[in-house]
Amino acid sequence: MIETDIDLIAGLRKQSPKAQQQMLDRYGRDVFAQVARLVPGIENAEEVYQDVFVKVFKNINRYDEGKSALKTWILRIAYNEAISFLRHQRPTMVYIEDRDGEADSLSETEVEETLGHANAETVQIIRAALKHLPPDERAIITMFYYDELSLKEIADITESIPTTVASKLSRTRKKLCRIINMLRS
Amino acid sequence: MKEEQLNTLREQDKNLRDAIRMEEAEMPQMPADLNARLMQRMSREPKKARTRRLWPWVAAACVAGFMIVYLTPPKDTTMGTDTNQVVAERVEPQQTAPEQDTQQEIILPEAPVKEAPKQIAQSTPAKPKKQPKPVVEEPQIAQETVPAETIIEAEQPAIAQTTTTTLSERDIPITRPENYQYTPEEIALMKKQANEAYLKWVELELEIAKYHIEQTAQK
Numbered sequence: 001m002i003e004t005d006i007d008l009i010a011g012l013r014k015q016s017p018k019a020q021q022q023m024l025d026r027y028g029r030d031v032f033a034q035v036a037r038l039v040p041g042i043e044n045a046e047e048v049y050q051d052v053f054v055k056v057f058k059n060i061n062r063y064d065e066g067k068s069a070l071k072t073w074i075l076r077i078a079y080n081e082a083i084s085f086l087r088h089q090r091p092t093m094v095y096i097e098d099r100d101g102e103a104d105s106l107s108e109t110e111v112e113e114t115l116g117h118a119n120a121e122t123v124q125i126i127r128a129a130l131k132h133l134p135p136d137e138r139a140i141i142t143m144f145y146y147d148e149l150s151l152k153e154i155a156d157i158t159e160s161i162p163t164t165v166a167s168k169l170s171r172t173r174k175k176l177c178r179i180i181n182m183l184r185s
Numbered sequence: 186m187k188e189e190q191l192n193t194l195r196e197q198d199k200n201l202r203d204a205i206r207m208e209e210a211e212m213p214q215m216p217a218d219l220n221a222r223l224m225q226r227m228s229r230e231p232k233k234a235r236t237r238r239l240w241p242w243v244a245a246a247c248v249a250g251f252m253i254v255y256l257t258p259p260k261d262t263t264m265g266t267d268t269n270q271v272v273a274e275r276v277e278p279q280q281t282a283p284e285q286d287t288q289q290e291i292i293l294p295e296a297p298v299k300e301a302p303k304q305i306a307q308s309t310p311a312k313p314k315k316q317p318k319p320v321v322e323e324p325q326i327a328q329e330t331v332p333a334e335t336i337i338e339a340e341q342p343a344i345a346q347t348t349t350t351t352l353s354e355r356d357i358p359i360t361r362p363e364n365y366q367y368t369p370e371e372i373a374l375m376k377k378q379a380n381e382a383y384l385k386w387v388e389l390e391l392e393i394a395k396y397h398i399e400q401t402a403q404k
Contacts, residue, residue: 033215050222
């Protein structure tokens with residue numbers, strides 16, 4: 001943990017408005033990005049974002065420096081808050097679920113060819129396919145490919161274990177490939 | 186799948202990375218005033234937090250108060266004995282005086298009759314001041330002194346009036362610990378009354394049943 005984080009936590013525990021403002025400046029964008037990719041609609045994302053930081057400021061005394069980094073702790077709260085918001089909302093999107101395990105039948109080479117070889121057309125299809133993924137799967141795949149978080153960090157945020165995250169990532173890749181094939185056909 | 190393999194795949198999956206990057210770029214941007222709104226909200230929050238912090242303590246204090254009231258033993262049981270002890274100390278010296286008098290009175294017949302009035306005369310002038318107080322054990326003393334001679338009998342009201350006792354809680358039968366339990370006679374009486382009541386109830390039930398049978402027969 002960087003030293004400035006220690007000072008920041010000390011200030012937050014004293015409910016200092018200056019420390020709160022500092023935290024918003026430091027982690028606000030990451031939290032908003034995390035919330036916005038899970039929650040549809042900017043108004044909803046703003047509402048969840050505010051709830052996240054209210055929770056962070058109120059429960060800062062529960063934060064354990066030895067368990068995880070401050071950023072990971074905040075992102076976990078953001079993830080949980082967004083998932084909780086989605087559970088209470090009416091479903092506005094229909095996501096593709098791979099209940100019959102058809103995606104598992106795809107070979108690794110086929111998946112690698114679809115997702116790997118640079119192709120502008122495929123990128124657009126992948127973007128369309130990403131919209132059909134459930135929010136939690138989309139969040140995990142974004143945290144891994146875009147935020148470049150490690151499996152442990154993702155596991156900390158999603159309150160899971162690294163092996164579960166790894167298997168989820170593997171399954172999501174195959175599922176994406178299947179959706180792409182469906183869209184192509 | 187191991188982490189190393191996944192890290193390799195992260196590098197290989199170019200299309201996926203590009204697609205995600207494009208998606209993230211098109212994500213709505215965070216409004217500039219969002220943090221300012223949040224800080225305004227936070228400035229309004231502390232009052233609520235204060236009340237939330239206080240109410241569990243208030244509730245706990247109320248519960249503790251009720252528990253103290255209901256779980257502590259009533260003071261009557263301990264106070265009763267205390268007051269009795271204190272009162273006993275006060276009463277004893279007063280009761281001994283009349284006893285001496287009565288003993289003297291009983292002995293009196295053996296002694297010469299002429300000396301008796303003197304002894305009574307000696308004891309009586311000493312306690313006229315206590316006469317207004319109520320005398321509880323008078324009858325007993327009076328009964329004991331009944332066999333005494335007629336001269337002594339004439340003086341007895343004066344002696345009886347001199348013995349004074351202070352009533353304590355122990356003097357009231359209902360407050361005596363030994364009276365808290367029912368005596369075997371009382372228990373037997375209660376059983377008898379309960380049996381009688383049960384028999385009466387059975388008779389009443391029978392009458393009601395008969396009445397219903399008659400009513401149905403008439404119909």
